[in-house]
Each structure stands twice: as C-alpha cells, then as structure tokens.
Amino acid sequence: AQKVTQAQTEISVVEKEDVTLDCVYETRDTTYYLFWYKQPPSGELVFLIRRNSFDEQNEISGRYSWNFQKSTSSFNFTITASQVVDSAVYFCALRSWDDYKLSFGAGTTVTVRA
Amino acid sequence: DAGVTQSPTHLIKTRGQHVTLRCSPISGHKSVSWYQQVLGQGPQFIFQYYEKEERGRGNFPDRFSARQFPNYSSELNVNALLLGDSALYLCASTYRGGNTIYFGEGSWLTVV
Numbered sequence A: 001a002q003k004v005t006q007a008q009t010e011i012s013v014v015e016k017e018d019v020t021l022d023c024v025y026e027t028r029d030t031t032y033y034l035f036w037y038k039q040p041p042s043g044e045l046v047f048l049i050r051r052n053s054f055d056e057q058n059e060i061s062g063r064y065s066w067n068f069q070k071s072t073s074s075f076n077f078t079i080t081a082s083q084v085v086d087s088a089v090y091f092c093a094l095r096s097w098d099d100y101k102l103s104f105g106a107g108t109t110v111t112v113r114a
Numbered sequence B: 001d002a003g004v005t006q007s008p009t010h011l012i013k014t015r016g017q018h019v020t021l022r023c024s025p026i027s028g029h030k031s032v033s034w035y036q037q038v039l040g041q042g043p044q045f046i047f048q049y050y051e052k053e054e055r056g057r058g059n060f061p062d063r064f065s066a067r068q069f070p071n072y073s074s075e076l077n078v079n080a081l082l083l084g085d086s087a088l089y090l091c092a093s094t095y096r097g098g099n100t101i102y103f104g105e106g107s108w109l110t111v112v
Helices: none
Strands: A003-005 A012-013 A019-021 A024-026 A034-041 A044-052 A064-069 A075-078 A087-096 A108-113 B004-007 B012-013 B021-025 B031-037 B045-052 B054-059 B066-067 B073-077 B087-094 B107-111
Touching: A003 A087, A003 B107, A012 A019, A024 A075, A034 A075, A044 A075, A064 B031, A075 A087, B004 B087, B004 B107, B021 B087, B021 B107, B031 B107, B045 B066, B045 B073, B073 B087
Parallel strands: A012 A108, B012 B107
Antiparallel strands: A003 A024, A019 A075, A034 A044, A034 A087, A064 A075, A087 A108, B004 B021, B021 B073, B031 B045, B031 B087, B045 B054, B066 B073, B087 B107
C-alpha cells in the first residue's frame, strides 16, 4: 500500500519569506513518481512539479525548488520569496510507474500575509 | 488548448437522489480518473478509465459508477445520495504513457 504524509497542516508566513513543505511517503515500488499540486480556493488542482524515483537530482524552477531524498523517503518543496498569490493548499502525491492512481497527502494550507 | 473541463460546477441534491457529473479530458488524452475530495482532506481515488474500460477502482460503494464514451469524455454517477457524499469531485486526464495527471476545476456537490 502507498501512503503520503504531510505533517504540517498549516503554515503562515509574511510575504517574501521562504516556505518549505514537508512530504514523507511509503511505497513498495522501486519505480514511482512524486508530485506537488497546488489547490487555490477555486478547487482546481494545479500541477507544479513531478519527480521520478530514479532521478534524485534536485532542481529549481523559478521560485519553486524541491529536495528529493530516496534514502529517507522524503520529497520536500520550497517556495522562495513567497507572494500573496501563493496562498493555497499544497498536496504531495505519489503514483506507481504502472498505475495512474494518485495517492495524496492530507495537504498543507499556506497563507502568505502581505 | 482547453484543459480538463467538468460540469456542473456546483449542485445541490437531496438525500436519496441520483447525480451525474461530467468530464471532458484534455484533447488527445485517453485516460480519465475520478477523485472525491471531502472538505479538509486530500483527494481519494474513485475510478480510472482507459479506452472506455475500467482500469482501476477505489474503495467506494457500488452506488458509485462511471463510464467513458468513445470521445473519451466520462460520467460519474452516484445513486442514493447520502449526506457524506457531499464533496468536491475532481476529474483528471492523462495520455497513454504520460507521467503527469492533470485535473479539472471539479464539481462541488452538496447533499442536503
């Protein structure tokens, strides 16, 4: 069985601060994919990033960066220089390489104050 | 190109009624999945369809059913609605071999 844990329920920061969201996962698969999605109040889940289990290189995309550590089963996500528009619920998700089903964490609500 | 589109966006139903939710995938995507998201929780997988065949089912009662049409659009049906069915229902699509799953804006269902 797959499981995704997001221990942080809510994070509140002041604009321009960095925000790091934690994600820990469990899976028996050797090949899998990890995702971060953003959900604004409108409800749509917006795809942010994807990481393959066989590629542990960490990257930066604009103000987003991620830290994937297979040894600790963690996939943390950082927003640099946060903005009010970053306020949303952020979900970490996991899927097996041969299955389209996504397993989601409970989400972390990020509030960025002006 | 249009993203995943869902209808209706909001609806209110009475306990015991039936509801049909509709989804059109991104053009070229042949796989459609449905998720239920109860307030304050992460989305839970309900169904996945590919080429009009059910390829996966989550832990939901038989009151939930779905189908996919030749144009790859999909319907989710829920019978004998319960108060606990109140949720955001999300549709997602992906293409064969694709690794990323894209979601629509969802249908907000309230059962009273």
